[in-house]
Amino acid sequence: MVVGLIFEICVLYYIDRFYLPTKENYTIKLIEKNNLNKNFNITVPKEAKNIKVSHNGKYISYYFESKLYIIDTETGKENHINFDDEYNLSYYKWLSDRDRILLIENKVIDDKKELKLSYYDSDNNVKKDVFDFAKVDNKSYISDIQMSTLTNIIYIKVNHIGDRCSIYRIDISNNIQRVKTKHFFINSIAELVHEDKLVYEDDVYHNIFVVNNILKYNKKIQFQENEGYVLIGVDKLDNIYVGKLQNKYNNKIIEIYYGNYNTETSNWNSIKLDFATYKSNIYIQNNGTILERIPIESIIVNLSDGKKYKYKGVFLQIYDKGIASIFDSKLIKTEF
Amino acid sequence: MICEVIKLLKCIILEVFFMIIILFFLVFYGPFHNIRDVVIKSLMTTMNHKWIAELFLSNKKIDQIMNKQIVKDISQSGKCRLERDINISNNENGIELYEIKGNRFKGKIILVYNPRRVKVGYTSKIGKEGQTTSEIAKRYNAIAAINGGGFKGSNDGIAWAGTGETPRGILMSDGKLIYNDIKDKYKKSDVMALTKEGYLLVGKYSLNQLVKLKASEVISFGPPLIVNGRKTIENGDGGWGIAPRTAIGQRKDGVIILLAIDGRRVNCLGATLKEVQDILFDFGAYNAVNLDGGFSTTMYYNGKVINNPPDILGERCVPTIVYVEK
Numbered sequence: 145m146v147v148g149l150i151f152e153i154c155v156l157y158y159i160d161r162f163y164l165p166t167k168e169n170y171t172i173k174l175i176e177k178n179n180l181n182k183n184f185n186i187t188v189p190k191e192a193k194n195i196k197v198s199h200n201g202k203y204i205s206y207y208f209e210s211k212l213y214i215i216d217t218e219t220g221k222e223n224h225i226n227f228d229d230e231y232n233l234s235y236y237k238w239l240s241d242r243d244r245i246l247l248i249e250n251k252v253i254d255d256k257k258e259l260k261l262s263y264y265d266s267d268n269n270v271k272k273d274v275f276d277f278a279k280v281d282n283k284s285y286i287s288d289i290q291m292s293t294l295t296n297i298i299y300i301k302v303n304h305i306g307d308r309c310s311i312y313r314i315d316i317s318n319n320i321q322r323v324k325t326k327h328f329f330i331n332s333i334a335e336l337v338h339e340d341k342l343v344y345e346d347d348v349y350h351n352i353f354v355v356n357n358i359l360k361y362n363k364k365i366q367f368q369e370n371e372g373y374v375l376i377g378v379d380k381l382d383n384i385y386v387g388k389l390q391n392k393y394n395n396k397i398i399e400i401y402y403g404n405y406n407t408e409t410s411n412w413n414s415i416k417l418d419f420a421t422y423k424s425n426i427y428i429q430n431n432g433t434i435l436e437r438i439p440i441e442s443i444i445v446n447l448s449d450g451k452k453y454k455y456k457g458v459f460l461q462i463y464d465k466g467i468a469s470i471f472d473s474k475l476i477k478t479e480f
Numbered sequence: 481m482i483c484e485v486i487k488l489l490k491c492i493i494l495e496v497f498f499m500i501i502i503l504f505f506l507v508f509y510g511p512f513h514n515i516r517d518v519v520i521k522s523l524m525t526t527m528n529h530k531w532i533a534e535l536f537l538s539n540k541k542i543d544q545i546m547n548k549q550i551v552k553d554i555s556q557s558g559k560c561r562l563e564r565d566i567n568i569s570n571n572e573n574g575i576e577l578y579e580i581k582g583n584r585f586k587g588k589i590i591l592v593y594n595p596r597r598v599k600v601g602y603t604s605k606i607g608k609e610g611q612t613t614s615e616i617a618k619r620y621n622a623i624a625a626i627n628g629g630g631f632k633g634s635n636d637g638i639a640w641a642g643t644g645e646t647p648r649g650i651l652m653s654d655g656k657l658i659y660n661d662i663k664d665k666y667k668k669s670d671v672m673a674l675t676k677e678g679y680l681l682v683g684k685y686s687l688n689q690l691v692k693l694k695a696s697e698v699i700s701f702g703p704p705l706i707v708n709g710r711k712t713i714e715n716g717d718g719g720w721g722i723a724p725r726t727a728i729g730q731r732k733d734g735v736i737i738l739l740a741i742d743g744r745r746v747n748c749l750g751a752t753l754k755e756v757q758d759i760l761f762d763f764g765a766y767n768a769v770n771l772d773g774g775f776s777t778t779m780y781y782n783g784k785v786i787n788n789p790p791d792i793l794g795e796r797c798v799p800t801i802v803y804v805e806k
Binding site: 145147149152153156157159160161163164167168170171172173174175176177178179180184218219220221397 | 495498501502503506509510512513514515518573574575576577578579580581582583584585588589594596597623751755759782805806
């Protein structure tokens, strides 16, 4: 009993004087480093408009509550451009090969709208105003911007009342010109990458034209029939992609032709579609891959090699490396 | 022969019984003050074992022991200070896992390079049932997580049977106020919060202040251990005794530090608040706060629980966690 007591007291003494008071020294060892999968959860507000994704999917942008939001999908960092002073946002578009947005803002003066061209560099969060390039009617609106980073020419299509169009051409020195075409009603436009030539589709008869006013060049691309061809797009090699309308009464295409405007269309390549579809369901990648979206099945088909890709939720856009969609208010990227 | 054995057994049992009684007396009334203080502090900061301390010592004596160590009350002082002192880099995105070993404890630390990935998650059955840290983390598809805040500890008044279903104080997740039992929105209390921009808030804040600072993730807990680069515990050990610990901190470059230290085992007793503070300080923490330790301490990483929760049944069911988005 006494032995037990002595033992107990010794143990308590040791704990009290030596074990507890000594400052804990500890060692640190690195076990693992994990470079996280770079997809951050991005939530897009339900009322967001004009949701777009940059060329490689790095940024997502949308217009919400008078602000244009630009969000880095890899880190979640949010930047925005305010539009509540005198300028409103008319239109914006991401460049096809860099992290930059072209914006067109408008300021209403009396019954006219003054249009201003600006750009926004998303990597550095810098917005710069370029210049005021036109004054148009209050009811006019911007329908498209096309640009080439090789020729540095920008084409801007403005639709006026009754859908008559004006196309403005702006070069690197900020010279502005109105493009003269034989047609007032223009559907799609596209710009060649290596040459300063504009390709457009007239909205009445549906024919494809290539134009350059300075060179006094204006040529119709002649296919087998005299009308019924829609412009889908242009690739990095300046191939023009044209769809053949099924008939005069609906807007669906049944075949796609593509080639260079200098060669005879009989020598162009062609793809027949299994089912007629709208040209808005056809996407041309920079490298010439033709993709078709089948909305009912939520899939994108690569018409060049037949591969299918399923996307989740509401389709947003196709970018270089994949498909962007919104599901449950969250951005989903499905890579090819 | 059998009589002899029974007699011997009776002797031994009696002896052990006396030894235990003497042990209690020696610990609570003897000259071994360090042991007494640690035991009292550990007991008084548990949910349900305060009565043991109160059985042996008067409240006055207990207060005397508890007050010997004070955690200083330092305030973070506003958004301008945060924006000036904390510089969140926009390009880093990874996480790092460290193991830390001391004589009396071992634990793990996770560094999260992008603070905007750190969020608060909660049990899907809030108000009814808590869930384990790993279960909640999997639901949020987290790469890593630690347990978060405290909870009401009794079940029908029965201590130690709390199922972790009801948090205490304020709970905010993804910008939404999920739970709040502090009726006065101007009343300040200890919190751990993360703002939309990724700043870690520690110490006393009111709900009103948190909303103004755009806090989107909030758990009520404390005390803060490091505020604006200053340690809150300079003397003593923090007053909470030795136990498993969970804590979170943020460095000046925005990196978030998650810590979980095991304890309540013979070869791994645990750590004091001061030790947790010092470890976080050594890792560069500029602001840091204590989270719920004890049986709840859990760290989840890449699909598994990577620490050793002391409960026989493993992880404790909790109402809230702090997790890292994939």
